[in-house]
Amino acid sequence: MTNPVCPTTGAPMQRGVRPMTLDYKGASITFDMPGWYCEESGESIHTGEDMKVSDRALNRLKAEREGLPSxxxxxxxxxxxxxxxxxxxxxxxxxxxxxxxxxxxxxxxxxxxxxxxxxxxxxxxxxxxxxxxxxxxxxxxxxxxxxxxx
Structure with a gap:
């Protein structure tokens, strides 16, 4: 993917990693989320590969809360x-x-x-x-x- 522009500001977005926190049934997990980020607006764009990171983190949190094996x-x-x-x-x-x-x-x-x-x-x-x-x-x-x- 070429450097996208921010949908809010039109500024170029930069590839990076930012902390993201997900909550599930009273518990939370914070992890490093890769993506394209706009410094001006804080907007982000995530590819399918990026979303695997958050999906895996959420699955890990769900497993913990639901008593399923990691x-x-x-x-x-x-x-x-x-x-x-x-x-x-x-x-x-x-x-x-x-x-x-x-x-x-x-x-x-x-x-x-x-x-x-x-x-x-x-x-x-x-x-x-x-x-x-x-x-x-x-x-x-x-x-x-x-x-x-x-």
Whole structure:
């Protein structure tokens, strides 16, 4: 992105990082938010990549307030169980890319995933129970999902 101009003043904006605070259910988190900033008006513009920073911070705060595991906790338990991210997604739930997203902080694990992780952290032998269950193989799209030319 080339240097944008401020929508309020028309002044050129500069790339930088500023502290930002988010609140959720009586708790707050302050983090460094990248973006384009106008020195004159205080306005800011944020790209999709910039917004990932605030989304991850909000997810971390929500996890803390809702009693869900943090990205670091998800990774710690998964590695303790000796699973790849894909294996964890297939056995515990969420699909093959879910644990990549949980561990990056891009997605909050559900309460069910959090509970399963807590149980497996306490008693890793429970993984044998999950492994013994049938897991559906990936399927091809049905006829109705195919489009002409696919």
């Amino acid at each position: 990205p670091e906790e998800v990774k710690r338990i998964r590695t303790k169980l000796g699973l790849t991210q894909e294996q964890a997604g297939e056995l515990i739930g969420g699909g093959p890319r879910a644990f990549q997203k949980y561990e990056a902080g891009d997605l909050l694990p559900s309460r069910a995933i959090g509970s399963a992780l807590a149980l497996l952290d306490h008693d890793p032998s429970g993984l044998a129970v999950l492994s013994a269950r049938p897991h559906p193989a990936p399927t091809s799209p049905s006829f109705g999902e195919l489009r002409a030319g696919d």
